[in-house]
Amino acid sequence: MAALSLCGYLLASARTFRPGFPLDDAWIYQTYARNLARYGEWAFVPGQPSGGSTGPLWVLFVLPGQWLGALQWTFFLGWLTLAGLGVAGAWAFARLSPQRRAWAVWAGAFLALEWHLVWAAASGMEAALYTLLVMAVLGALAGDVKRRAWFVLGLLAGVSVWLRPDGLTLLGPLGFAALLREGGGRERSSRLGLSALGLALLFAPYLAFNRHVAGAWWPNTFYAKQAEYAVLRQAPLWRRFLQQAALPLVGVGMALLPAWVLTLRRALSERRWGALAGALWTVGYLGLYAWRLPVTYQHGRYVIPAMAVYFVWGLAGMAETLQLRAQNTARRLVSRAWALLTAGLLLAFWGLGARAYAQDVAVIESEMVDTARWVAENIPEDALVAAHDIGALGYFSGRMLVDLAGLVTPDVIPILRDEAALKIYLDRKGVKYLVTFPGWYPHLTQGRPKVYQGRAPFSPALGGEHMTVFLWSAP
Structure with missing residues (x-):
């Protein structure tokens, strides 16, 4: 499914003009990778080390493309990450809604067809891989987590920071779930400590790397983007937040809004702190961008990770609510209409997204x-x-x-x-x-x-x- 979905977008771009990337920033990663391959240095301009790539790890991922073909290799990575995101989303769905575990495959197919996510996978950027890691961490929290797994989740959060500094926000849901799950004070402290240790083991080298190549603790993009769009922060925060929150609703997301609210409500009533952590992270992530970088261009690409989490949490709520074979005629008809509307919007916006991508x-x-x-x-x-x-x-x-x-x-x-x-x-x-x-x-x-x-x-x-x-x- 992921391969067909991605190839559809690539074919649309080839028929419109020619294949390529929808963002100039993707060529920044390719330039760093090429100079690393040719000269063995971390530089955009040869001989001038710099921190102009948001995700150093993504540079390493696209590096083989300098010998295998930049476009071909990067699109292959896009397929792998989109497929991986579908698998991770299906797994997260099954943990959120174990009674509807059989529906998990449909959640994975949904992600492989959702137009924002296909666009991201074909963009040549780090967004899809970063989203995959976010889904893995938050999906794990939605179910039972063994003691040693907290350290692994911290490591995954640390890896995500090497793709985007935003990965540091995963410490929030990790800490929230670690402290509120059942257990004594020592057990809760152990969970939190293991998560923080796993993240710190990779976050500290990330800071040191930036300091070495750019003379600052964060990549230049962290400062430059905020400075360039500082004027947007003059609008009231509530308005900026609503603008960010509207981005996941462009397309099929609108049909999932009631279901997402139901998932949030059920997590609260059943004290499922891990599931609640994912929902709160989504809101917090949108709030963070509303606060510091309230841009909405390029189809909301900065908040696409939050979109993916929102979709899966919404699908879980929808699965718990649908009664496709209910004896009550009204419930059966409403359930089927809701399901058909969701499927129709998903497919329609896949096509519209292909045109936008092209x-x-x-x-x-x-x-x-x-x-x-x-x-x-x-x-x-x-x-x-x-x-x-x-x-x-x-x-x-x-x-x-x-x-x-x-x-x-x-x-x-x-x-x-x-x-x-x-x-x-x-x-x-x-x-x-x-x-x-x-x-x-x-x-x-x-x-x-x-x-x-x-x-x-x-x-x-x-x-x-x-x-x-x-x-x-x-x-």
Whole structure:
């Protein structure tokens, strides 16, 4: 099921334009992997160690693609992670709803077809693998956990941090379940201690790694993204939270909302603290992004892990509620209508998601990748290039770059949205060319000569612009 679902998305992108990634950030991982393979160094720009990759572990996962084919290998990983997520989701479902264990296979198939998750698996990013680890930890907590398993769960949480710093949030449900489950004070302390120890054994090296390559405890992306979108935090927190909470409901998620509430209610009434921990983590995760990074673009990609957990917890509540063969006609009809509505929305949005994925890939390929290839062929090798989207440029152009988003050039983080300060900075650095969408930096690009501009119809059709190469200063 996962293979067919993923291949459908890849086929849609090939028919629309050509296969590729729907995010420029995916090429950042590929660039780190290529430089690690070629030069044995952790750098986006050769000779300049940096912390511009959110998930160092994902760089290692995509590394074999530098010999086997970057796209082919990464899509193979996407299939494995989507299939693994389906298995983990089915397992979590069975632990949440043991009376409906036979339905677990349908929960796994649901995840393999849910459009956000397929998009993530085909994105070239770490999101699907990170979501798989989250599901494994929270699914384990939903049932009985043996003493030694608490240490393993802590280790899994520690591994997830190497994919996203957000993995640290798993300490919350681990601690919640460890302290509230039945047992004496010593047993509860032991659970908590084992979980914390497992996480710390991998979290401490993660901090040390970042400190070594970037001079900070967290990756540059941790600081840069928050600085770039700081203006969004001016909106009231409740509004930002509602915007984040609406993201899992785009598609089949709306049909599962009543069932998710039922799962939460049942966990409370039956004092099933592990199941409750997963539901609370979902709410807390959405709240964390509402607080620090309240963005909703790219189909809510930052909160896709919370979506997957929400879906499984909702499916468990739905399975406990459905009475497909009830004697009561009204209950039987309502149950069947609910099930059919859920299946219909799942399949309909799989198709809509395939179209959205294909459009996203077409934009990245026609604007970012094609521009990067033009730069490689037409700009002098010693020219310094400034750009906001550096992924494809780093991989295909082979030019020295100044990153206006701050991922590999952290010096610009304090002045990310200050175009006057950026102009002074670029002049001081000796930048020769600026590569960006004109509307992102209207003052920086005003009056600058255009030496190249994309021509494909995909970006304008979605309300966007063409990527443009501006001459910043004469060579």
